[in-house]
Amino acid sequence: MEPTVDILKDLHYRMLRIRLFEEAAGRLFEGNKMPGFLHLYVGQEAVAAGVCVAMRDDDQVSSTHRGHGHLVAKGGDLNKMMAELMGKADGYCNGKGGSMHICDLDLNMLGANGIVGGGTPIAVGAGFANKYKGNDTVSVAFFGDGSTNIGAFHEAINMAAALRLPVLFVCENNEYGEYTRRDKVMAINDVVDRAAGYGIPGVIVDGMDAVAVYEAAVEGLARARRGEGPTFIEAKTYRYYNHHGVQTLGMKYRTDEEVDAWKAKDCIEGFERRVTEAGLISADELAAVRVELEAEVEAAVEFGENSPLPEVSTLLTDVYTEVSR
Amino acid sequence: MTATEPEAEVRELTYLGAFNEALFQLMREDEDIFIAGEDVGLTGGVFGSFAGLIDEFGERRCVDTPISEQAIVGLGIGAAVSGLRPIVDLMFMDFILVAMDQIANQAAKLKYMFGGNATLPLTITTNGGAGVSAAAQHSQSLEAMLCHVPGLKVVMPSSPADLKGLLVACVREDNPTILVKNKRMFGKRGPVPEALYEIPLGVGNVVREGTDVTVVAYGRMVPESEKAAERLAEEGVSCEIVDPRTVQPLDTDLLVASARKTNRVVVVHEAVRFGGLGAEIAAQIQEEAFDYLDAPVARIAAPFSPIPFSPGLERHYVPNAKRISEGILETLGRPVPGA
Ligand SMILES: Cc1ncc(C[n+]2csc(CCOP(=O)(O)OP(=O)(O)O)c2C)c(N)n1
Ligand SMILES: [Mg+2]
Secondary structure: OOOOHHHHHHHHHHHHHHHHHHHHHHEEEEEEEEOOOOOOOOOOHHHHHHHHOOOOOEEEEEEOOHHHHHHHHHHHHHHHHHHHHHHOOOOOOOOOHHHHOOOOOOOOOOOOOOOOOOHHHHHHHHHHHHHHHHHOOEEEEEEEHHHOHHHHHHHHHHHHHHHOOOOEEEEEOOOOOOOOOOHHOOOOOOOOOHHHOOOOOOOEEEEEOOHHHHHHHHHHHHHHOOOOOOOOEEOOOOOOOOOOOOOOOOOOOHHHHHHHHHHHHHHHHHHHHHHOOOOOOOOOHHHHHHHHHHHHHHHHHHHHHHHOOOOOHHOOOOHHHOOOO | OOOOOOOOOEEEHHHHHHHHHHHHHHHOOOEEEEEEOOOOOOOOOOOOOOOOHHHHHHHHEEOOOHHHHHHHHHHHHHHHHOOOEEEEEEOOOHHOOHHHHHHHHHHHOOHHOOOOOOOOOOOEEEEEEOOOOOOOOOOOOOHHHHOOOOOOEEOOOOOOOHHHHHHHHHHHHEEEEEEEEEHOOOOEEEEEOOOOOOOOOOOOOEOOOOOEEEEEEEOOOHHHHHHHHHHHHHOOOOOOEEOOOOOEEOHHHHHHHHHHHHEEEEEEEEEOOOOOOHHHHHHHHHHHHHHHHOOOOEEEEOOOOOOOOHHHHHHHHHHHHHHHHHHHHOOOOOOOOOO
């Protein structure tokens, strides 16, 4: 489905919102203001934006350790996100989760995940609930290429296929799992080849092209809503930063030329070039969006910095739901 | 250090350096040893544990695996029963849960279920412990779960020298062993003999002699307890620190002997207190030394919650020297400052 100009604007907005948020998080991490692990999403924005623009608000998302992009694309509150990444009391998880467990259940973002493969079965469970309730909500599982090598992934997607659950499987193939190249750990060239083994349709899309991702997601979501079961989308993409942290170049496991080649296909730059050249959105308007988002991100950083650390008294809360009888 | 260690040149090495050196020496000695796990080859392990091995031993013996914890452990089991001596690595201790069937239902029980007709010289290495804001799924200390399964041996080294000697013992052992390094000790330096030596599994170590109270600790809680003991020494309290080193099998004799000597025991671990090893150790001590005890066996451990991400919460979660000192003073019936 050809996206309207409004949709194009939305795609751009969400991609840029992710990019600017992540870049700011990276700077804070470098400045030692962000504890723990930081898996940045930069480079892959077209995937989260493309899929989430195609989704309805009630559709759910399961995510990964590289999960900020999915929450931003679902409309996440940058203030609460930044505060969470800093381990602050006003964060999404009150400082208990951090980057790897960030979530917003109200936005139907069912959480980032520290366990590779851990989120995919959860999306299948959400899909089950939707079918059970008889609504036409769809759940989307975002997962990396590397996670398709773990048992939980196989079990989940097979179950979704067998039970014809309304789930969209979105593989973000960035060609690496940590520091290991994909071709060393799977004997197929396209992850989507796996779809055939589960008896579900699979498509490959250019994961640097938000429009292509959007169009594929529209199809997959519609199929699921019609009760025809899951679809597998493989988005070919790339992460610019190291697996964790903010280094980009000079890594042993990938060449700088490879990084540069992918950056030349940057999802935001390419998008901005195409829409301005086609006269669909003006350069001024794009620039205005950037200014607006920069201010939002800056405010989020300030919010995070000003938020206090959680009270010690909260250490033992939330382990269980309080029994209310 | 035990008597089995030869007089050899002793240098300072880091905890990880000692681990790495042992691997080089073991792999040179025995062709049947290989390593397998995520990023253990080309990258040398995400923490550097396996650095350089691939350069000397090649891809045949340093295998970068897919992200497949069950299959990684299974690979080790199958290769072990087929005559090899595998070392398989699970990057974080939390990930043993992903592989728990292979560990607990397969590796641990094969020999017994087969009436003795299987030998499993398998070593699983992993990294546990909290305190680095790695949050609830990358910080756990799950040793009690492993120790509960008959057939496994579990090792929690507290110093570079122990790490080297215990790893050697694990790899040479004809049973499945799990060696848990502590993430916060990677850079910790200490004297390590250069030669290859073994610290037998199931043999504990009196890290510090004392007379007033026995502190049983393992892993990173040993240096933390040493800090507490130093502080308390200034107040005239003499702590004996006993490190079982292997938590399964447990050197009960050593713990009991110390309890009988000092008459008071405090057990310290990073893991959650409820159902933790402290409970087992306290039970064994009261069974064997009840008449010698002047106070209940105390436990200093993590509270009953998942591990929080925020440093503001996590620093109240992981036991530290201060909490250990307070626990010791309470057990001694002495006033606790600020309490
Ligand atoms: C069960 C499990 N094994 C290993 C890890 C460590 N780990 C975290 S991310 C990652 C790589 C994941 O690769 P992929 O699924 O391709 O996602 P990407 O990082 O490329 O986005 C690994 C091995 C983990 N978190 N969980
Ligand atoms: Mg990947």
